[in-house]
Amino acid sequence: MKVIIAPDSFKDSLSAEGVAQAIAQGLAQVWPDAELIKCPMADGGEGTVESVLAACHGQLRSCTVQGPLGGTVEARWGWLAESATAIIEMAEASGLQLVPPGQRDACSSSTFGTGELIRAALDAGAQRIILAIGGSATNDGGAGAMQALGVQLLDAQGATLARGGLALAQLARINLESMDSRLAQVRFEIAADVNNPLCGPHGASAIFGPQKGATARHVEQLDQALGHFADHCAEVLPRDVRDEPGSGAAGGLGFAAKAFLGAQFRAGVDVVAELVGLEDAVSGADLVITGEGRFDAQTLRGKTPFGVARVAKQHGVPVIVIAGTLGEGYEQMYAHGVDAAFALPGGPMSLEQACSEAPRLLRERAADIARVWRLGAQRSRG
Numbered sequence: 001m002k003v004i005i006a007p008d009s010f011k012d013s014l015s016a017e018g019v020a021q022a023i024a025q026g027l028a029q030v031w032p033d034a035e036l037i038k039c040p041m042a043d044g045g046e047g048t049v050e051s052v053l054a055a056c057h058g059q060l061r062s063c064t065v066q067g068p069l070g071g072t073v074e075a076r077w078g079w080l081a082e083s084a085t086a087i088i089e090m091a092e093a094s095g096l097q098l099v100p101p102g103q104r105d106a107c108s109s110s111t112f113g114t115g116e117l118i119r120a121a122l123d124a125g126a127q128r129i130i131l132a133i134g135g136s137a138t139n140d141g142g143a144g145a146m147q148a149l150g151v152q153l154l155d156a157q158g159a160t161l162a163r164g165g166l167a168l169a170q171l172a173r174i175n176l177e178s179m180d181s182r183l184a185q186v187r188f189e190i191a192a193d194v195n196n197p198l199c200g201p202h203g204a205s206a207i208f209g210p211q212k213g214a215t216a217r218h219v220e221q222l223d224q225a226l227g228h229f230a231d232h233c234a235e236v237l238p239r240d241v242r243d244e245p246g247s248g249a250a251g252g253l254g255f256a257a258k259a260f261l262g263a264q265f266r267a268g269v270d271v272v273a274e275l276v277g278l279e280d281a282v283s284g285a286d287l288v289i290t291g292e293g294r295f296d297a298q299t300l301r302g303k304t305p306f307g308v309a310r311v312a313k314q315h316g317v318p319v320i321v322i323a324g325t326l327g328e329g330y331e332q333m334y335a336h337g338v339d340a341a342f343a344l345p346g347g348p349m350s351l352e353q354a355c356s357e358a359p360r361l362l363r364e365r366a367a368d369i370a371r372v373w374r375l376g377a378q379r380s381r382g
Helices: 016-030 048-056 090-094 112-123 143-148 166-170 181-185 204-208 216-236 249-261 268-276 278-282 297-301 304-314 330-335 351-356 358-381
Strands: 002-005 035-038 059-066 072-080 085-089 128-132 152-154 173-175 187-192 264-267 287-295 319-326 340-343
Touching: 002 016, 002 278, 016 035, 016 048, 016 287, 016 358, 048 059, 048 072, 048 085, 048 268, 059 112, 072 090, 072 112, 085 090, 085 112, 090 112, 090 128, 090 249, 112 128, 112 143, 128 268, 143 152, 143 249, 166 216, 173 216, 187 249, 187 268, 204 216, 204 249, 216 249, 264 268, 268 278, 268 304, 278 304, 287 297, 287 304, 287 358, 297 304, 297 330, 304 319, 304 330, 319 330, 319 358, 340 358, 351 358
Parallel strands: 002 035, 002 287, 085 128, 128 187, 187 264, 287 319, 319 340
Antiparallel strands: 059 072, 072 085, 152 173
């Protein structure tokens, strides 16, 4: 019996590696001789670096950078020396979790620290940089990151623009002369599960601005400022990418990565699956178990169980999901490679209790699945 265990993290509870370990322990209680292969996964959001390094035995590095509101933060990033690949979670430097709810400010938050992480990867000799851009606190079109990489954004008086998306309304000129020359030698990939354009009713400001502290008036102003930024970018860069899917990801960091760095946009789960060798692992397996904290209709938007099920389906391998909760519309995933889904709690339980007891619940649910599977195999042989 060969089982691939490829879950995402359970937010506020366990890392993807921790989830995989607990599931493996539960399966081993029933299948002590089974080949249990752990492939911790992520979809480009929080936990991407940790999942990739756990599977690829890479190195976790850190550096002090500018946080979204200007203070300093210690941000971690991943390094795969063999392939000279850096994995950067922009949330480590510019993430929403770094800003208390009462201080969130979509107008002035900046991706400058993310640019500093990219610079650290360049200093390490990176030839490939993967930007996982989920969970941002920013709405600056990636302008701050580009400033950290040497791009000059100037107002009508020739002064450097202040940080943040709202300041882009004052942009008069972009100067690329001091842009870090090493960027041209690096292959950039964006790992995300967001396909919004930069501007408009489905753009970065309208869809994601409010959760970052933007009022209705701010959303309008930010959308106009990002459009103004895009107009100036179109004058000095080869392509206008503002309307391409993913340009609105991370408050427009997707736009800047495409426009200035020539980044390729890919579903985050596909990037992680490639790095951890998921397809090779699934080939010849008897069962795949995946999971996430909340399994619902939103999973169809490219979250980890969707990507894992798609790979497994190509190889004809059944997929079972273990989730913290089963939300509205989760049944839709049955048409996309998932064969069964189970929630952790066996009865009424608070969220806090479920989070604190997640390892035990995962072991129990995995053991239950193995027992049912074993019973079905015995009956088919009989």
